[in-house]
Amino acid sequence: MSDNPYPCGTNYAPPGDPRTRSRRWFLQECGVGLGAIALGSLLGKEAAAASAADPLAARTPPLPARAKNVILLFMGGGPSQFEMWDYKPTLARLDGTLPPAELLEGYRSAFINPSSKLLGPRYKFSPAGGAGLHVSELLPHTAKVLDDLCVVRSATTDAFNHAPAQLFMQTGSQQFGRPSFGAWSVYGLGSESQDLPAFVVFNSGKKGPSAGAANWGSGFLPTVYSGVEFRSVGDPxxxxxxxxxxxxxxxxxxxxxxxxxxxxxxxxxxxxxxxxxxxxxxxxxxxxxxxxxxVDLAAEPQHVLDAYGAKPGEPSFANNCVLARRLVERGVRFVQLFHESWDQHGNLKRDLEQNCLDTDRASAALVTDLKQRGMLEDTLVIWCGEFGRTPMVEGGDDGRDHHPNAFTMWMAGGGTKPGLVYGETDELGFNVADKPVHVHDLHATLLRLLGFDHERLTYRFQGRDFRLTDVHGHVVEDLLA
Missing domain, CATH: 1.10.287 (Helix Hairpins)
Known part of the structure; x- marks a missing residue:
């Protein structure tokens, strides 16, 4: 590239060139283009110029960063917190009875039938870890790494349908067209890899995510920041x-x-x-x-594959977890794993058991593997779905409906506080009773772990400065180590 005093990496237009008379050229090329304004404010002029020349160049965030990479384990469909994380003795005692009338007073949702009876947890729970959190028998492997996890039992969202809720969790909006969390991360940090995409996506389970590729899209950001979907078998x-x-x-x-x-x-x-x-x-x-x-899993030692339950040549969530670690080792900034579907409107026990069998061992092994390699300190692992499930039964006696009011998620590494159990729900698990963490708050906290002020990581589009948290959100300081 020739010497160039202009921050957008283009050649100087000599006098008389039509570009010198073009308003569009002036706005796009002279450092006051929309993207240049955003990056100039966020990163400084020198970093903005480097970004314009190479949009994926690695950049130093403006604030002290706890994490430099992210692995997002997304359990699409809405995992039931009542069978996994949020043990409710009162709910178990009242199993089969109608919920108190005051619980549903003033509450309206297409997924809440006031005549549905309460459904107690279908599995046994036992205390685990130093905090003594009761964990389901469905999660024997995750229970063993509980002291490395930061468990949030008071997550809450605004959406109760799958596609809008997935978009909201990924982009901070229920509408299509906004950048995903992964795209925002790469926009701000660039990539440490010259030979692999900055943002890689894997899918496993029965089907793909309800919101489709918008879950890893770049929205109005340049498409260089969008996720690239990899296959776990054959050519990636x-x-x-x-x-x-x-x-x-x-x-x-x-x-x-x-x-x-x-x-x-x-x-x-x-x-x-x-x-x-x-x-x-x-x-x-x-x-x-x-x-x-x-993506050559055959290069992994057999004891590592066994720890994850991975089998080369067979597509699975376990294989994808190993691949996520391998990609992060090679400088990939953001790896997103989708596993569908946790949408147990019926066949709760059968399908939930299979989902946990598919994911529990590998999720725990990923945390342990990263820790043993010294990578967990600056790799942020996130396990979540788009919402939770109702404490009432749906239909017969073996299903739960969508529930945005309260659900459970966990994080590990990347500057999160290990061994923490944060927030709680009421005695029936219907609403958050203490320390709510809204999706916007979660996004603000995750960006802070990456070294960004969520109010300043912006991009100007259609005359407005947009951000991941829209006009909401605050950093939950208690979740930070």
Missing amino acids: VLYLSSPDGLTRDLERRTVDAVNAVNRQNLDAVGDPEIATRINSYEMAYRMQASAPEA
């Missing part, structure tokens, strides 16, 4: 392998030729999506060598 990305007869040298020369044209177009137009296209071609070329090695 389709068509990554070269066709027969195409040499590595020819591929390199082809990419160089295409990107030379793209750079000319970028200089003339200034569209950040052209920079994304250039980055995509370069990343795809480098990934042909780096990605197969990164």
